[in-house]
Structures are given as C-alpha cells and as structure tokens.
Amino acid sequence: MRMKKNSLWIAFMMIFALTAILTGCSGSKDTSSGTNAGINEGASNASDSNTAGKDTANKLSGKVTFLTNRTDMIGKEYDDYVKRFNEKYPDITIEFExxxxxxxxxxxxxxxxxxxPDLMFIPDIPNSDLPKYFAPLDDLELSAExxxxxxxxxxxxxxGITTGNSTSGIVYNKKAFADAGITELPKTWDEFLAACEKxxxxxxxxxxxNFKDKWPLGNWVYDLPRVIENNKNFPNERLNMEAPFSMDNGxxxxxxxxxxxAEKGYLEKDINSTNWEQSKKDVANGKMGMYFLGNWVINQVIGVGAESDNIGFFPLPFDNSGEIRAGLNPDFFYAVSKDSKNLEAAKAFLxxxxxxxxxxxxxxFISPLEGRESKLTQLAEFQATGVDLQEGMPDDPKVIEISxxxxxxxxxIAQEFVLAKDPQAVLDKWNKAWAKAKKDLGY
Known part of the structure; x- marks a missing residue:
C-alpha cells in the first residue's frame, strides 16, 4: 500500500513537471512570434518601466549650475530647455552661468x-587628469552610442561627451556671391582668391x-593642417619632431x-577691431561674404536675420589640386564635476x-549620438560636393603636455604669423619653445 501511494505521488509530480515545461515552451513561442500575449506582456513591462522612470525623475532634486559659452541662448532657448526639462524633473533647478x-x-x-560648476565643457587638459575633476559618465542611459x-x-x-560634431568649410551669403558675379563655387585656391576679389x-x-578674438582662427590651425597633410594623425606626429612648425608642412x-x-585685403578692414556678434549680422545681410568656420555657425547666421535658402556651405579649396577634403571634429565636450553636490541631477540634465x-x-551640429540624421540642409549641400570627411583623432597626452x-x-601663433614682418621668425621662435619643452620633459 505504501509503494502504491509513492507511485501515485511520482506519477502526479511527473504530470506537473510536464505541464510546466509545455507551458514554458508555449510562453516562449508566443513571445518570439509576436502574439498578443507577448506584446501585452512587453507593454506591461514597458509601462512598469516608465512608471519607475517617472518615480525616479520625481525623486531627483537639487540645483545644477551650467557654465556655458552660449551667452546668446541665455534668456532665450535655455529658458525653453528648462521649462521642458522641468516637465520631467520638476524638482531640479537649472542655473546658467x-x-x-x-x-x-x-x-x-x-x-x-x-x-x-556642476556641468561644464572640458578644457584642453591631458586625459589622465580627467578623473581628478570629472565624474564618469558610463552610467548615462542613452538611446545610442x-x-x-x-x-x-x-x-x-x-x-566627456561631445555637444555635437562639425565639419569646417566656407559658410557664405549666396546673394552676395550672385551680385558679385560668382556663378560657380570655387574648387581650387586660385578660384577662391578670384571669388574674394570679385x-x-x-x-x-x-x-x-574675427581675427582679434583669436578663437575663430581655430579651424585654420587645428583642423586645416591635418587636412592639408591628408593625415588625421598629423598633430600627434609632432611628438617625433624637434621643429613641428615649418613653411612647407600643414x-x-x-x-x-x-x-x-590678410595681405590682399580680403579680411576685415581692421583685423584688430573685429566684433563676433556683429559679424554674424554682416554675413547675414551680405556686408561680409564668408566665414571659414564649422557648420555650427550656419544657424547662428540664420538666427540674426538671414534666410536659410540664402546661406550656403562648401569645402575650402586649400590648394590647386582639385582634391576636396575637410575635417570632421567633435565640438566642446560636456563634463560633470565629480564634486557636484547634485551629481545625479546634473547627469539627468546632461x-x-x-x-x-x-x-x-x-x-x-551633426548629432553626438550615432545614427541621428542632421536637419541642416546646408550639410547635405556640403556633402553633395563629394568632399572626403576626415575624422580627427584624440590628442596624444604627451603632445598636450609638451604644448x-x-x-x-x-x-x-596664427595671429603672430599673419602680422609679423618675418613669419619664419615666428615659426623659429615656437619651434625653439617646443624643442626645449620636449627635452625638459624627457621626450
């Protein structure tokens, strides 16, 4: 009798196990084939996840200070950003410096x-110094790499995460070109000079x-040299040079x-008294014809009065070879202070x-997230020229240290070079400084 009870118990357990296995297989099949059961389950999980996300958002609070270079957005676009951000995070206060x-x-x-500040852009420091000042950002939940x-x-x-990416080229007023009789975009340096003369x-x-302001010359010295050399690692190769600045290199x-x-009178009449904000208006209204800057400036020119259809963008023809190249670069990099008193709130805003x-x-900008297409029509126009976009490379820490x-x-140095009676003497001066620093550091 005892044996019979055991047999019945074993049989019952086998039937229960078999039922569980079949149920598991059925559930797996429904989910993979996209049945309503699987979809509803996913929807339920998504709903739970969204609820959890909202709960997390509601719990975050504190003040986040963001030091920005976009002074033109304070009291305007930034106000709209805060309003929209606070719809998701009502207890986080954003302050702009x-x-x-x-x-x-x-x-x-x-x-x-x-x-x-809590949120800022990273200055030109060695990457080895990043942990001293900034918090890791690997835990940000982003939709793409x-x-x-x-x-x-x-x-x-x-x-650090780039605010956006840009390529450098000639941003120009189409009407100014047409009124001057420029019917085709220049494809060589000589053609470019001829357009300038017209x-x-x-x-x-x-x-x-914007010579006086210095920073707008960055494309001439950070981007263009490696494009001229057709070598994206050219700036880092200075590490192996005693005299990195020469007339015949990038x-x-x-x-x-x-x-x-400057010598031909194709820049501002007084290059030592330029005004950045006014220059945007002058390019917009055609008093000035062009910029050599990144695509980021296009919307700024449109924002001060230019019609979008009247602003174009093409690669700078830096020689007479007919080759069309331009650099692709990240802009400023966002970073969060590791000592922020509201670290999670700062990361949420970022x-x-x-x-x-x-x-x-x-x-x-071109989006900092992979796979997102730009809405800027001028970028499509730029790429239609067949330009070869050359991505930049991270700066070698030793090169930064020497610099x-x-x-x-x-x-x-570019300012000094342009204004000097003897530009070679300028290069000699900085080559000497480079060689000494390199030697002192043991490189």
Whole structure:
C-alpha cells in the first residue's frame, strides 16, 4: 500500500513537471512570434518601466549650475530647455552661468580654485587628469552610442561627451556671391582668391575672420593642417619632431593661406577691431561674404536675420589640386564635476540635453549620438560636393603636455604669423619653445 501511494505521488509530480515545461515552451513561442500575449506582456513591462522612470525623475532634486559659452541662448532657448526639462524633473533647478572671457582659461582658473560648476565643457587638459575633476559618465542611459567616445576617456571610463560634431568649410551669403558675379563655387585656391576679389570689387568684405578674438582662427590651425597633410594623425606626429612648425608642412601652409587673405585685403578692414556678434549680422545681410568656420555657425547666421535658402556651405579649396577634403571634429565636450553636490541631477540634465533638447539641430551640429540624421540642409549641400570627411583623432597626452609646457597657443601663433614682418621668425621662435619643452620633459 505504501509503494502504491509513492507511485501515485511520482506519477502526479511527473504530470506537473510536464505541464510546466509545455507551458514554458508555449510562453516562449508566443513571445518570439509576436502574439498578443507577448506584446501585452512587453507593454506591461514597458509601462512598469516608465512608471519607475517617472518615480525616479520625481525623486531627483537639487540645483545644477551650467557654465556655458552660449551667452546668446541665455534668456532665450535655455529658458525653453528648462521649462521642458522641468516637465520631467520638476524638482531640479537649472542655473546658467555665462562665460564672458576665454572659456578654456576660465575653467582652468576654477579648476585651480576647486570651484567648478556642476556641468561644464572640458578644457584642453591631458586625459589622465580627467578623473581628478570629472565624474564618469558610463552610467548615462542613452538611446545610442556616443560619437568620438575615445576623445575624453581614461582608463576605460568615459568622462566627456561631445555637444555635437562639425565639419569646417566656407559658410557664405549666396546673394552676395550672385551680385558679385560668382556663378560657380570655387574648387581650387586660385578660384577662391578670384571669388574674394570679385566680392571686394563689389564692396563686400570677402571673409570675416574675427581675427582679434583669436578663437575663430581655430579651424585654420587645428583642423586645416591635418587636412592639408591628408593625415588625421598629423598633430600627434609632432611628438617625433624637434621643429613641428615649418613653411612647407600643414601648419605653415595653413597659416600662409590666412596671411595671403590678410595681405590682399580680403579680411576685415581692421583685423584688430573685429566684433563676433556683429559679424554674424554682416554675413547675414551680405556686408561680409564668408566665414571659414564649422557648420555650427550656419544657424547662428540664420538666427540674426538671414534666410536659410540664402546661406550656403562648401569645402575650402586649400590648394590647386582639385582634391576636396575637410575635417570632421567633435565640438566642446560636456563634463560633470565629480564634486557636484547634485551629481545625479546634473547627469539627468546632461542626458536630457543629449536626448531631448534638440540642441544639435539648433546649433547646426551633426548629432553626438550615432545614427541621428542632421536637419541642416546646408550639410547635405556640403556633402553633395563629394568632399572626403576626415575624422580627427584624440590628442596624444604627451603632445598636450609638451604644448602646455611650451605655452603653445596655435590661434595666437596664427595671429603672430599673419602680422609679423618675418613669419619664419615666428615659426623659429615656437619651434625653439617646443624643442626645449620636449627635452625638459624627457621626450
């Protein structure tokens, strides 16, 4: 009798196990084939996840200070961003600080004093210093991979995310070109100079350099040299050079192009008294014909009065070979202070800026997130020229270290080069500073 009870028990357990297995198989089949049962289950999970996300958002609070170089957005677009952000995070206060001076230098001063804002842009420091000041950002929940991820990473951790990406080229007023009789876009340097001359003869300042402000010269010395060399690692190869600045390499050639424009009177009448905000209006209304800047400036020109259809964008023809190349680069990199008192709130705002703000379209950037298409029609026009976009590479920490010790400021060197009676003497001066710094550091 005992044996019979055991047999019945075993039989019952086998039937129960078989039923469980069949039920599991049925559930798996429904989910993979997309039946209503599977979809409803996924919808239920998504609903739970959204509810959890809202609960998390509602719990976050605190004040986040963002030091920004976009002073033109304060009281305007930034106000709209805060309003929209607070719909999701009602208890987080966002405060904007305007950088009225050299942003890079301002951040370095605040690093030294230990008074960093919660959110900022990373200055030109070695990546090995990133953990000293900034919090890792690997835990941000983003919908896609970030671009140029290696640029601000150290020891396997991500510390900076690009605000957007840009390529450099000639942003121009189409009506100014047409009125000057320029019927085709220049494809060689000689054709470019001829276009400049036509603009000048028609009473238009050919190219706005904003020479005095220094930072707008960045494309001439950071981007163009490697494009001229057709070598994306050219800036890092300075590590193996005792004299990295010469007339016949990318640096000398790029600065010589700028000097030629100045000598021919194709820049502002007084290059030492330019005004950035006014220059945008002058390009918009056709008093100035062109910029050599990144695509980010296009929407700024449109924003001060230009019709979008009247602003074009084409690659700078830097020589007479007919080859069309341009650099593709990240812009400023967002970072969060590791000492922020509201670290999670700062990360939440950064995530929102990347995912939901639409800043890249407003700023005229290529999205910092992979796979997102730009809404900027001028970029499509630019790419239709068949331009070869050359991605930049992260700066070698040793190159940064040498540059800092030698006090190499490339836009400032370009200013000196253009104004000097003897530009070769300028290159000699900075080659000497480079060689000394390299030797002192044991490289």
């Amino acid at each position: 305007a950088s009225q001076t050299d942003y890079n230098q301002q951040i370095k001063v605040r690093m030294a004093s230990g008074e960093l 970030v671009t140029f991820k290696d640029f601000k990473s150290y020891d396997g951790k991500l510390y 603009l000048k003869q028609n009473g238009v300042i050919p190219l706005s350099s 640096y000398g050639k790029a600065m010589s192009l700028l000097r030629t424009l 995530t929102w800026m990347l995912e939901d703000s639409g800043y890249e379209d407003f700023a005229g 800092n010790k030698a006090q190499i400021d490339l836009p400032a």
